[in-house]
Amino acid sequence: MSDIEELNITVAVRCRGRNQKEVEARSSVVVRVPDVTGENEVSINTSGETGIAAHLNSKTYTVDKVFGPSADQHLVFKSIAEPLFRDFLKGYNCTVLVYGMTSTGKTYTMTGDERLYDGELSQAAGIIPRVLFKVFDALEDANSDDYMIKCSFVELYNEELKDLLDEAHDSNNNVPKKLRIFDSPGNTNNGNSGSRTNSRTNSPKIAESQYASSMASNYASRRRMRMGPTMLPKSARTALPKSSSNAENSSAIHIQNLQEFHIMSAKEGIRLLQRGLKQRQVASTKMNDFSSRSHTVFTIMLYKKCDDENFRVSKMNLVDLAGSENINRSGAQNQRAKEAGSINQSLLTLGRVINSLADKNAHIPFRESKLTRLLQDSLGGNTKTALIATISPAKINSEETSSTLEYASKAKNIKNKPQVGSFIMKDVLVKSITAELVKIKSDLLSTKSKDGVYMSQENYKELTNELENYKTEVQECQRSIERVNTQNAILLKERKISNELNESQKAKVRNLGDNIEYLYDKIDRQHKNEQELSNVVQELMRALHVMRQSLQLYEDQGQRFQTEMEKVLYENVGSFKKSLINEIEKLKDNIDEDSIDVDGNIKLVSQELSRIFDRLNSSSNEISQKFVQGILRDSPKHFQEIHSQVENITSVVEAYSSSLITHLSSISEEYNNLKDYLNEQFFKNNFQEALDVHVERTYHQLKLSANSVFMSLREIMNEHLENNKISMIQSLKSAAAEVVEKEMGLLDPVKTAWEKSLENINDCDKLNNKFENDMRSAVKEVYGRIDNAAGSSNAALVEIENDLGQLKDVSANFRDNSLIQNNVEGIKRKHELLKVQVQNSADYMQAATQKFGEIDQSIQDLLSTQTSPQLNNEERIGNLLEQLNDRPLRPLGPSGKTPMRIAYQVGRTSDVVQQPSMKRSCSTSPIKEIDGNRRAPSPLKRRLLEDDISLKAKEIE
């Protein structure tokens, strides 16, 4: 046992969002959790302070996972229950517990929305429905047929156990069987001596009691749900302890009389769950109007084949604990108080058990409550366990939240020693199933023996209940149809109203459009005025410029005046000075002469002076008058101009400002109108509805237009494709015709050439035949001659032999007889003659052979020229014709003509266009073409002839 790894139980915290009650109570959020998940710390501030103080005074708890308000059911299942579920499939016993104060989401987490929608679970489905679906999915995926799944559903309420699936609760006649927690014989983990070690060594097994209870007959429900509680036959009961591999550790807690139901699908499991939930005791308290004050345990048992003889048994306990709030807070009284007390009794014991396990105490008070006895194996035992603590974020529940978090963080220290579950022998299982079958068969028999339909009381009740249920369902459906109809009518009415509203909105929008048009008009006019104003300002600038120029003119004139004055003064004073000096000189002269008329001179000087001053005066007067006159002349003009400019500007500015005021007032009036209109009329209406209608209509229009677009697109595509097809076919046809025409054009000269070549070939054939005939006759002649020669040679040989015989006979008379001498001479002459004849024949044959060679060579030459790869067909044919026409025929033998045979061949197969007529003529030819190479028989024949001749010649010799 010590080899088995110790595992801390997994602890998660799930914090929901604030509920209606908490929002209405304006209770602030005091719990800090992530929005979804990702952290393993949760902190709570119970001090009532805010800001940094709150942060400093808050208490932080560390767990394995924290889920915030946005964590959905799927995430919680995936993170917490699914890992355990995988171990459950492997054969481990697993437990998932939800713990927390009422209305924090325990039932939501464990069960959630268990209903099926089109055979599927909703997003809000909790752990139990998800496990039910997962288990069948997993086993079906594994293609495993050798498994069996059973379910049970038990409630612990007021320290009383209740089988939530026992139909006797619904029946008036049947009393539900009492459930009892039952320690298997080997269990040493009792209340007094219960120790952590003992509990851990407990191995889950299928005990007799469990079977006794699970096999309790319930044919009615089995028939309905194709499943049912099974009863272990006696033999199986006795066989059971031996079948368990962990028999020596057999010390599990079991519930006597608890019914277990076979399920063949997840849906059957869901139906069982729903049936059990209906039975669940629900009482209302101050804390939660629908608060459940009971603990429930939904158990899924998996019997999975592990070898030929045994099935492995694993259990998944899904525990929804009652609310953990304390009795004072709940305000429950009387019966409720008792209930609350008992709940607390269980939960308090659970707390103590958790504390003891966390502190590793020797004594663990499992036996002090039924809840802890039930959970004995899940806490510190062989089970893999996960605890989900559900909490509220609101300040009003902070006390309970703290207590829940304390429990959770304590529970995190509990260590389990998970072990793979026990085995059950195949025989035992088969026997239990056989027992069931026997029962079903007997029921069937009794049914058959009756005329009508027979069914047991229970079954009948079941069916009646079912019928009632269906009736209720039908009524509900009718009601919902009516509801839907009413809603539909309302919706139609609303639609009408919204249509009207829409129309009026449209009119208003049109109005608004007109107003905006008008405003735009005004703004345009305003713009024009601004333009005018800017023109005026420009004019003003110009006038200013003119004024500046005038001023400059004045300044220049003044300058000129001053210069002239200076000039006049300088000239006059200079001349005066000169004349004065002259006069003084004169005076001096006169003084010397004593004849000076002083008075006269003085008079003259004074006259001169007064004249000068007069002139000066007059010229200065003249200049100043001129200047003044100039100023007087020009000034009114300038001033007039300036004045008129200023007047202009003033009038324009006045006009502009008045029009500005008018426009501004009218714009502000329009703006106010618009604002009023928007405030009072436009937004006053339920624009959301109008918007919805618009959205709906737009959607429909979009859909219609999308459809029509698609349709037209399809039509266009089809048309396009059809056109393409037609034009492709046409172009292909015309291209093919063109190609054929061109090819035919190209073929024509070739055809003519072919025809010509065929004629040539035919001619060749004729020539060839003639040549062959000639050759044959020549050879025949040669043969005749050779035969003659051979005949005469033979005759000569016979003669010689005769002569030799005579020679022998007359040898004795040879020397003296002149006749003999004459005979010998005659023989000699005949021999010479014969020799000459043989020599002639041999010469003739040699000449004939030479002719054969020449003929052969000429044919080879001819063919090699014709089959040259560099030549095209036309050239070959031309050559051929040329050779036929121009080549001098070599005399041969008696025919005296050149034998010729043309095998027209083309280098490449693809170039060959074989004419039927040519083929025919070729096939009639005595000389064949093999593999395109010409092969003439004449050399062989010739060689044979030569051999023959030389043989004959040798014989003759």
Ligand SMILES: Nc1ncnc2c1ncn2[C@@H]1O[C@H](COP(=O)(O)OP(=O)(O)OP(=O)(O)O)[C@@H](O)[C@H]1O
């Ligand atoms: N995480 C959550 N997300 C959405 N709704 C939730 C969540 N938790 C709880 N609720 C809702 O809060 C209400 C109370 O939840 P639930 O009945 O599960 O609480 P409980 O802890 O089981 O209470 P009790 O102890 O009284 O049985 C339910 O309507 C449930 O849908």
